Amino acid sequence: MKKILVLSALAAMLASGNALADTSDKKIAFSNNYAGNSWRQAMLNSYAIVTKKAVADGVVAAADIFTTADKEVPTQAAQVQNLILQGYDAIVINAASPDALNGAIKQACDAGIVVVSFDGIVTEPCAYRVVVDFKDMGRQEVEQMAKFHPEGGNLLEIRGLAGTSIDDAIHAGILEGVAAHPKFKIVGSVTGDWDQTTAQKAVATILPSLPEIVGVVDQGGDGYGAAQAFAAAGKPRPTIIMGNRQDELQWWKEQKDKDGYQTWSASIAPGVSSLAFWVAQQVLDGRTDVPHDLLVPYLAFTHDTFEAELPNIPKGGVASHEYTQEDAIAAIKANIK
Amino acid sequence: MTAAPAETGLKGSSERGRLARARLLRGLLPAMSLVLVLLAIAWLNPRAISYFGFSLMLNLAIPIALATIAQMFVIAGNELDLSIGTFVGFVGCVTATWLKDAPLVGALILLGSICVYALLGALIYLRNLPSIVVTLGMSFAWQGLAILILPKPGGKAPDWLLSLMAFKPPFIPFPIIAALLIAAVVHFGLMRTSYGVILRGSGGNAAALSRAGWSLLKTKVVLFALAGLFGVLSGMALIGITTSADANIGNGYTLLAIAGVILGGGEFVGGRVSPIGAVIGALTLALAASPLLTFMHIPPDWQVAANGAILIIVLAARVLISRRER
Structure with a gap:
């Protein structure tokens, strides 16, 4: 029974073509500029859950999280520069400023690093942006x-x-x-x-x-x-x-x-951090058709839907949603015109 | 003004030797802590010790070094500037907007802001106000002006500034040359000229200076104007590196600059400051806080606390050594 499961999983992997196989030796860093509120805590949490599994499954070699001590732009710019020196293949970033980090982001791109920004996005054209409208x-x-x-x-x-x-x-x-x-x-x-x-x-x-x-x-x-x-x-x-x-x-x-x-x-769902991670993974996987600006929907609740969600939110927390690799592929597809 | 009073002559020679050793140690401490941090980085990530690595790790230390020098001038006169961080942010916003689009207006605004700094010095002296209160107030004024100029992040650094900060000299990375230059110029001006002695004297023994006929108003105005000048340089250097501005970009510099001065062997009172030490202190802080921390692979929950711990360890070493001097 188990064997069949493994085999069918393997078959599914093969059928899905170029996905997975190529990024198992890649390292992805997460540069975060602030961790001091419930939203950011949920964001880090979602990211940790998704990436821990991705690393365990061998999808990527490492997915480390780096949070700066203050909310300042220069601190994060220095952090990005250090991540370049560390030899990461991709940087997922929640940026302190859309423009003021561009110098450091450009240096990362020039070093051949894939940069995916979300929530606090960066405007440097070489980076990817996962944008909530x-x-x-x-x-x-x-x-x-x-x-x-x-x-x-x-x-x-x-x-x-x-x-x-x-x-x-x-x-x-x-x-x-x-x-x-x-x-x-x-x-x-x-x-x-x-x-x-x-x-x-x-x-x-x-x-x-x-x-x-x-x-x-x-x-x-x-x-x-x-x-x-x-x-x-x-x-x-x-x-x-x-x-x-x-x-x-x-x-x-x-x-x-x-x-x-x-x-x-x-x-915005804090779990959008996990979507950014999968986008980075897809780009590392060799996909060249990923648009640099990806528009993703915000998370909304109405009079009829909010009560069902309430028990899932931790006290002092915020409603979230962890994205999967399939979600990322679907989001990329929806943004290719 | 660091010369000990006459009573030193009465003490035994062994006592004098001990003091001299402590003073030497105090002079060497900033350099030693910098070497220590560099060794740790080399051990954790050998790749960082290279031309490319030093350019990346140190270029953001240049604006911090300039802001630290600005703060050092204020501290030399026994005052404290709590507005230097937001001032750097304000200068950054002017640099990324006016200085690019209308260089003349931009230059005038920056000159005007240095004048404001000089006037603050005069105000603090004439009304005998605590500088902490005045500069804390000004920090909100600068922040407000910065948001007015740049309500949302953006703007672009002038091209000449971008190419200056991206300058790649042969063999020695640009940030190291810049740091040496800043330290040398300020060291000469403040430690080797006669008016530099007067400036430090205004913090060391103001009463003696005024009895000797020097204007304390003038020294305070000059010290604050110099702080303003180096604040402007810091803001421009920062924007040259980041390429674009943000109203909140310099907020963290206020405390970094104070820590840099103290780490570099300066004292809050008595006009005891060291320009070379201040530059080294700024470099050490910049390296210890960011590259070292990133290379150590600390779990995210502990990173912020670890940053604080590194700063405390570095500063505590400084305090332990200066205690031996007493």
């Missing part, structure tokens, strides 16, 4: 808001970490959404840094000066904090867009059980 996510927030509040109204926006590309893209999407739905008006904007405590403080500070708010558009990791701030101020509870965090979905469930509260939740 953050702008569409921002636009979709307002679209969803229009479903809950067809009559329109005042919105409060919570921004992410200032000066980052992600904050910029989501913000641009929200502005686009508001332009498409002129019944909505953004009457206030605060910086929440994707962090519940920061968001709560920021919202609490601005609330007294605001007119009635029907909805809060945000960037994830800040929805629960905003809800707390509204409750503490004794203001009516608006429709707060959530960001797939456990505390946010838990709060949503409590509200839903109480009075059927409706909202929408979306964020």
